[in-house]
Amino acid sequence: MSITNNTAPEKKNIWPKLITFSLILLVIFIAVSLLPRSFSQDLSAIGQGTNVVVLVHDGNILQSTDTMVAMNAVRDDFEERVAFIVADINTPEGKRFADSHGFGQAALAFFAANGDRLQVLYSEQTGESLRQHLNTVFNINLISSD
Numbered sequence: 001m002s003i004t005n006n007t008a009p010e011k012k013n014i015w016p017k018l019i020t021f022s023l024i025l026l027v028i029f030i031a032v033s034l035l036p037r038s039f040s041q042d043l044s045a046i047g048q049g050t051n052v053v054v055l056v057h058d059g060n061i062l063q064s065t066d067t068m069v070a071m072n073a074v075r076d077d078f079e080e081r082v083a084f085i086v087a088d089i090n091t092p093e094g095k096r097f098a099d100s101h102g103f104g105q106a107a108l109a110f111f112a113a114n115g116d117r118l119q120v121l122y123s124e125q126t127g128e129s130l131r132q133h134l135n136t137v138f139n140i141n142l143i144s145s146d
């Protein structure tokens with residue numbers, strides 16, 4: 001005597017899973033889009049026709065990190081006229097660059113479009129102080145977009 005089950009298998013509704021998956025992807029996309037953009041580390045851009053600012057960065061020094069924050073604050077206003085580059089002193093390339101130019105940690109070096117070094121700063125920068133230096137050194141005269 002066998003018993004047969006004549007009930008049809010239950011249809012699983014995939015919509016809740018699909019909506020949950022979509023929401024997770026949306027949250028990840030928003031989180032990634034809010035992350036700050038990284039800075040170029042391509043030091044070969046110096047002398048290639050664009051004004052360049054290079055931060056000799058050491059993540060262990062607060063002054064260096066604060067200057068990087070200042071660079072990020074003004075980058076959108078100046079990015080068509082100035083290339084912002086970070087030379088991480090904890091990498092072979094960054095260390096070689098700093099040593100070859102005689103730069104210490106947290107140096108902020110301004111290079112003309114032809115590669116000439118115009119100025120080097122070792123003081124901590126804020127967004128406003130960096131904006132003033134960029135305007136003065138490169139003769140740009142942009143005002144704050146805030």
